[in-house]
Amino acid sequence: MSTHRTWSEIVAADPxxxxxxxxxxxxxxxxxRDIDGEARLIDAMAPRTARILDAGCGQGRLGGYLAGRGHEVVGVDIDPYLISVARNRQPGGTWLVGDLAGLGEVLSNAAEQELSDAHPTGTHPSGDFDLIVAAGNVLTFIDPADRIAVLEGFRDALAGAAGNPGDEGNAAEGGVGKRGRAVxxxxxxxxxxxxxFERDAA
Structure with a gap:
């Protein structure tokens, strides 16, 4: 019998x-205590003013730091309470409630809402990320049946993925446009x- 529990199962058992x-x-x-080590690493890896997806962002600790450093941050987390904390304490990011297993739909719905909003923020959380980060143990709280879908969603949301802006190649780069990375x-x-994990991510 597996002892694996998703974040949703943990919260359902203990609200x-x-x-x-x-x-x-x-x-x-x-x-x-230094709680920003992961964020500093990501900041050092990312190009300036990068589009960064904080996958499983929780209360926005990492993404909030990165937004403060001038990056355009979109955070996605399945936990509505933690997203409410992020929205209240980290105003520099865009914080979305959603399941990483359906990342494409979460980002698409948010982009549609942004376009129809009477007071748009100017952010368009629809993909084309320079960097995706899933810090801590976020991935271990995903349902094992959804792992491949989550990794595929990350791949599709990165800059340079098929159909994303930045996929246009040029001869100087061997026909390959800018590429995002996942940490x-x-x-x-x-x-x-x-x-x-390595087999699943291949």
């Missing part, structure tokens, strides 16, 4: 889990074997 999770990061910051991390022993 206060999300609040405690957000408070834990607030406590770390109040104690003077994905998770701990060993968290339910997704590294060898299997």
């Amino acid at each position: 206060s889990h999300s609040r405690r999770y957000a408070q834990r990061w607030e406590q770390f910051a109040a104690q003077g 994905l991390g998770f701990g060993a022993g968290r339910g997704w074997d590294f060898d299997q």
Whole structure:
């Protein structure tokens, strides 16, 4: 019997889990702990003013830092409570409630809403990301049946994916346009074997 639980299952079993999770990061910051190491790494890897997708963004800790550094950040998380915290505390990003297994639809719906909004923000969260980051153990909270769909969604949302702007090639670059990159991390022993992950991501 598998002990794997998705984030939604954890929150359904313990509705206060999300609040405690957000408070834990607030406590770390109040104690003077460095909570921005991952964000600094991503900032160093990304071109200036990059379009960055914070996949599984939680309360916007990482994406908020990156938005403050001048990047255009779109964060997606399945947890409405954490997205509400991100929207209240990290105004520099665009924060969307959605399942990463349906990332294309989440981004498409948000882009359509932006275009029909009477007061558009100017952001268009529809893909063509220079960089996608899934920090911490985000990937280990995904339903194993959805893993391939999540990875395919990341691939399709990156700059240079078929049909995305930036896919236009030029001779100087061997006919290949700008390419985005994904930075994905998770701990060993968290339910997704590294060898299997590499096969799934191939």
